[in-house]
Amino acid sequence: MPITRLIVIGAVLLCAACGRPQSPQGTPAAEPSAAVQLGGAPSGAGSASADAGEIRPVDPATFNKVPGYSPYAGRNYPERPYFGDEHVHTSWSVDAGGTGTSLGPEEATRFARGEEVTATSGQPVKLGQPLDWIAITDHSDMMGMITEIKGGNPEMMADPTFKRWRDMFNGGPVEAKKAVMELVAAQSNKKLPAIATDPRFARSVWAKNTTIAEKYNEPGRFTAFIGYEWTSNAGGGDNLHRNIIYRDNKDKADGVLPYTTFQSENPEDLYKWMTEWEKTTGGKLLAIAHNGNLSNGRMFAMTTFSGDPMTKAWAEARQRWEPLFEAVQMKGQSESHPSLSPTDDFAAWELWDRGNLTQTPKTPGMIQHEYVREALKNGLKVEQDLGANPFKFGMAGGTDTHNGLVAAEEDNFFAKFPSSEPRADRWEEDAMNFGPNRIVKGWEMTAAGYTAVWATGNTRAELWDAMMRRETYATSGPRMTVRFFGGYDFTQADATRSPAVAGYAKGVPMGGDLPAAPAGKAPTFLVAALKDRFSGNLDRIQIIKGWLGKDGKPQEKLYDVVWGDKDRRRIVNGKLTPVGTTVDVATATWTNTIGDPELVAVWRDPDFDPSVRAVYYARVLEIPTPRWTAYDAAYFKIKITDPKVPMTTQERAFTSPIWYSPK
Amino acid sequence: MRMRKLLGEPMLHFVLIGIALFAAYQWRAPVDSDGRRIVITQGVLNDLVKQHVAAKGREPSPSELNHLVELYVRDEILYREGVKLGIDRDDLVVKRRVRQKIELIAEEEASTQAPTDADLSAYLAANQGRFVQPAILTFEQVFLGQSTSNPGVVRAVAVTHQALRNGRDPATLGTPTLLPSRMTHAAADLIARDFGDAFAAALETMPIGEWTGPIDSSFGAHYVRVSDRTPAVVPPLAPVREQVAREWENERRQRARTDSYARMRADYEVSIEATMPKEQR
Numbered sequence: 025m026p027i028t029r030l031i032v033i034g035a036v037l038l039c040a041a042c043g044r045p046q047s048p049q050g051t052p053a054a055e056p057s058a059a060v061q062l063g064g065a066p067s068g069a070g071s072a073s074a075d076a077g078e079i080r081p082v083d084p085a086t087f088n089k090v091p092g093y094s095p096y097a098g099r100n101y102p103e104r105p106y107f108g109d110e111h112v113h114t115s116w117s118v119d120a121g122g123t124g125t126s127l128g129p130e131e132a133t134r135f136a137r138g139e140e141v142t143a144t145s146g147q148p149v150k151l152g153q154p155l156d157w158i159a160i161t162d163h164s165d166m167m168g169m170i171t172e173i174k175g176g177n178p179e180m181m182a183d184p185t186f187k188r189w190r191d192m193f194n195g196g197p198v199e200a201k202k203a204v205m206e207l208v209a210a211q212s213n214k215k216l217p218a219i220a221t222d223p224r225f226a227r228s229v230w231a232k233n234t235t236i237a238e239k240y241n242e243p244g245r246f247t248a249f250i251g252y253e254w255t256s257n258a259g260g261g262d263n264l265h266r267n268i269i270y271r272d273n274k275d276k277a278d279g280v281l282p283y284t285t286f287q288s289e290n291p292e293d294l295y296k297w298m299t300e301w302e303k304t305t306g307g308k309l310l311a312i313a314h315n316g317n318l319s320n321g322r323m324f325a326m327t328t329f330s331g332d333p334m335t336k337a338w339a340e341a342r343q344r345w346e347p348l349f350e351a352v353q354m355k356g357q358s359e360s361h362p363s364l365s366p367t368d369d370f371a372a373w374e375l376w377d378r379g380n381l382t383q384t385p386k387t388p389g390m391i392q393h394e395y396v397r398e399a400l401k402n403g404l405k406v407e408q409d410l411g412a413n414p415f416k417f418g419m420a421g422g423t424d425t426h427n428g429l430v431a432a433e434e435d436n437f438f439a440k441f442p443s444s445e446p447r448a449d450r451w452e453e454d455a456m457n458f459g460p461n462r463i464v465k466g467w468e469m470t471a472a473g474y475t476a477v478w479a480t481g482n483t484r485a486e487l488w489d490a491m492m493r494r495e496t497y498a499t500s501g502p503r504m505t506v507r508f509f510g511g512y513d514f515t516q517a518d519a520t521r522s523p524a525v526a527g528y529a530k531g532v533p534m535g536g537d538l539p540a541a542p543a544g545k546a547p548t549f550l551v552a553a554l555k556d557r558f559s560g561n562l563d564r565i566q567i568i569k570g571w572l573g574k575d576g577k578p579q580e581k582l583y584d585v586v587w588g589d590k591d592r593r594r595i596v597n598g599k600l601t602p603v604g605t606t607v608d609v610a611t612a613t614w615t616n617t618i619g620d621p622e623l624v625a626v627w628r629d630p631d632f633d634p635s636v637r638a639v640y641y642a643r644v645l646e647i648p649t650p651r652w653t654a655y656d657a658a659y660f661k662i663k664i665t666d667p668k669v670p671m672t673t674q675e676r677a678f679t680s681p682i683w684y685s686p687k
Numbered sequence: 688m689r690m691r692k693l694l695g696e697p698m699l700h701f702v703l704i705g706i707a708l709f710a711a712y713q714w715r716a717p718v719d720s721d722g723r724r725i726v727i728t729q730g731v732l733n734d735l736v737k738q739h740v741a742a743k744g745r746e747p748s749p750s751e752l753n754h755l756v757e758l759y760v761r762d763e764i765l766y767r768e769g770v771k772l773g774i775d776r777d778d779l780v781v782k783r784r785v786r787q788k789i790e791l792i793a794e795e796e797a798s799t800q801a802p803t804d805a806d807l808s809a810y811l812a813a814n815q816g817r818f819v820q821p822a823i824l825t826f827e828q829v830f831l832g833q834s835t836s837n838p839g840v841v842r843a844v845a846v847t848h849q850a851l852r853n854g855r856d857p858a859t860l861g862t863p864t865l866l867p868s869r870m871t872h873a874a875a876d877l878i879a880r881d882f883g884d885a886f887a888a889a890l891e892t893m894p895i896g897e898w899t900g901p902i903d904s905s906f907g908a909h910y911v912r913v914s915d916r917t918p919a920v921v922p923p924l925a926p927v928r929e930q931v932a933r934e935w936e937n938e939r940r941q942r943a944r945t946d947s948y949a950r951m952r953a954d955y956e957v958s959i960e961a962t963m964p965k966e967q968r
Binding site: 104130134179218507520523555622624 | 866
């Protein structure tokens with residue numbers, strides 16, 4: 025017995041510890057020098073533009089025509105967005121492995137790169153379009169523990185709870201799902217067996233994880249970020265999760281284990297850990313929070329985690345460490361809510377607004393602290409009061425898949441857990457069941473989302489730097505190209521040619537800060553979008569403005585700035601007439617005979633008041649296309665008659681905002 | 688030199704780690720031959736204390752520790768008695784657990800030896816299609832806004848072509864678009880992600896240095912000028928060694944499970960003495 029055991033352990037360790045003497049495939053040494061001037065300072069409460077009181081009048085000709093033979097010399101701004109997913113769980117996440125996910129980080133990464141893999145349910149699956157990058161973010165709590173549980177690690181099995189869960193995991197899909205629900209509850213209630221915190225199990229798994237990222241990271245072609253999820257479920261399921269994204273390679277990442285909620289559930293402690301990590305390793309980290317909609321009023325609360333009043337230092341730390349927020353994913357969107365934005369006709373879309381992660385019901389007053397738009401507006405107020413804006417973040421999208429498959433395409437939706445991979449019944453089954461009236465149905469799952477990053481190249485460093493300066497946007501799945509620039513001198517002429525040239529020359533891109541307003545001038549925005557070549561045409565581009573009223577109360581207004589089918593659509597009673605629909609639900613098809621493939625406009629804020637703080641972001645809407653439920657119904661030849669189930673959707677993108685602060 | 692080589696030998700690491708683990712294992716959990724002796728070593732005790740600290744944030748009191756030891760002993764005794772009765776053998780859960788361990792072991796075992804150049808060259812030769820280095824292209828494009836199947840595009844084609852021939856700045860022609868007006872040293876498969884497969888394929892054969900078109904992308908018709916092109920090649924091993932090794936290892940890892948099962952299966956004789964239901968479909 026000891027001999028076989030010895031060989032086994034030796035073999036396992038050998039592979040984990042020695043590895044190959046492989047040179048770290050890293051990011052090129054060259055820093056994207058252009059990056060610095062593009063988005064303004066990555067943080068710093070908008071002070072970067074404070075000294076720009078006098079703006080030199082801009083002559084577009086001096087920017088648009090580069091002297092010299094090559095018209096492309098001097099252009100070193102990001103020329104294309106890189107699409108990826110910053111939120112991916114595999115069998116190494118305890119709740120994913122527990123529900124039977126068989127795909128580990130390696131399979132998940134290969135799938136994102138465009139390889140065909142076999143899903144846990146045995147079905148072959150391939151992405152319609154490969155992604156440019158991925159961050160595998162298995163839960164840091166018990167990362168890889170499920171492998172140990174399933175493998176029956178004897179030390180863990182000494183614990184009766186683990187033993188029982190192990191039995192349930194192996195006792196069929198129904199039992200396995202129950203085990204996961206118990207696990208989630210135990211973690212929330214701090215009733216996990218002690219051995220769950222033993223760093224011995226964590227370390228080897230983390231090193232294996234970073235080895236896989238290293239293997240598949242190919243600068244210029246595909247970026248595999250090192251990352252993990254810090255899964256804080258405060259108070260029993262209030263979602264305060266953060267994905268931690270590493271700029272650096274394995275050599276720096278391996279030195280320190282991921283932070284877990286066993287250490288703390290308080291985001292402020294996470295910031296301290298990140299600070300410490302950067303000091304220790306010389307590397308760089310950022311955090312992306314998600315699912316404000318499942319936080320029961322805590323994600324964007326106007327107090328600290330412990331309920332104390334915000335301080336300037338707290339606000340600065342949050343802005344520093346959390347440059348992005350994941351506004352859309354499989355568990356719904358957190359961009360806007362109809363009860364907060366009654367004039368927004370598109371807010372009632374993919375809402376998960378009944379409870380928190382364990383579906384503990386919401387009480388009045390919670391929703392206003394869960395959604396991005398409200399947080400952006402409230403951030404202006406905090407900045408005015410304290411001198412720092414904690415909610416100064418850009419937009420990200422992720423899948424939060426738990427089966428290793430970043431398949432967020434409506435016609436290729438492999439959903440969140442193996443049990444909800446394509447199957448005729450999945451729409452009407454319970455996706456999550458935490459007891460009576462605490463159920464989420466299968467059809468409520470959202471086929472979303474991805475993050476588009478305007479980076480100068482596809483490397484860890486360049487993508488990460490772009491995330492840090494918030495030059496990103498979220499999409500619900502389609503790979504639409506979206507540009508958004510703010511400045512004071514954009515004219516219609518800038519909308520008639522490649523907008524980036526004028527955009528960078530005369531303004532700041534998404535994620536940036538407007539300089540102080542020259543006397544008598546209002547902000548102008550250059551906004552443009554190009555459809556995904558496989559998806560629907562574009563319905564419209566909207567600019568959403570939030571500002572702080574004279575009375576100190578946050579306000580918002582939506583502007584339709586450009587739309588498709590211009591010749592047949594009108595503004596009636598302040599509202600743009602709908603684009604219509606071509607969707608045939610029965611066959612799950614549509615035609616691109618309405619809407620436009622590309623939209624571009626220059627928009628000037630008609631209601632600008634230079635004395636009040638404001639924030640602007642763009643939202644791009646596609647024409648209606650079939651939702652995954654319609655593709656399911658057509659493929660499985662089933663009837664979905666429940667009127668609650670949406671069968672069409674309007675895919676969309678939200679850009680990172682551009683902020684204005686008075687002098 | 689030879690010593691260094693020896694020190695770098697994975698087999699040596701393997702043996703050394705094995706010896707260390709063997710020692711550690713013996714120290715931690717000694718078992719006598721008939722399994723009727725349970726020893727609480729310092730290692731066992733340390734683990735129990737550590738678990739308590741992790742759970743409660745403090746060291747256990749002496750009575751708590753005694754209780755923990757009692758629990759440990761109880762687990763050990765009942766487990767061993769159960770195994771003696773063979774209860775583990777008809778337990779599906781135990782079976783699955785053991786099976787998973789064996790599969791994991793097979794995977795891990797397979798990944799202990801690094802591939803040689805000969806392994807990788809053979810793999811590359813057998814899978815050339817997967818390692819073709821795509822054509823690398825530098826090109827500019829003028830977008831005409833609609834597809835060539837649209838009759839309205841004919842005039843735009845004529846006008847654009849003439850203007851390009853006359854040396855007009857391409858940036859002043861065509862319809863504004865967010866598509867890149869130029870891509871520099873871009874791989875054909877990445878160009879295809881932006882413009883579509885047919886467009887990228889056309890770029891691989893068109894004349895160099897001439898405005899050519901109209902060519903359809905997924906968005907509509909374009910005029911294109913390729914200024915530089917390195918054709919797609921089947922590379923030798925050196926430049927793609929890392930990719931080949933990665934694929935080789937991945938395949939081996941996945942095959943290890945199946946193979947080790949097949950080997951074991953060959954040693955067994957399975958005789959079906961029951962009446963089997965007819966297969967459906």
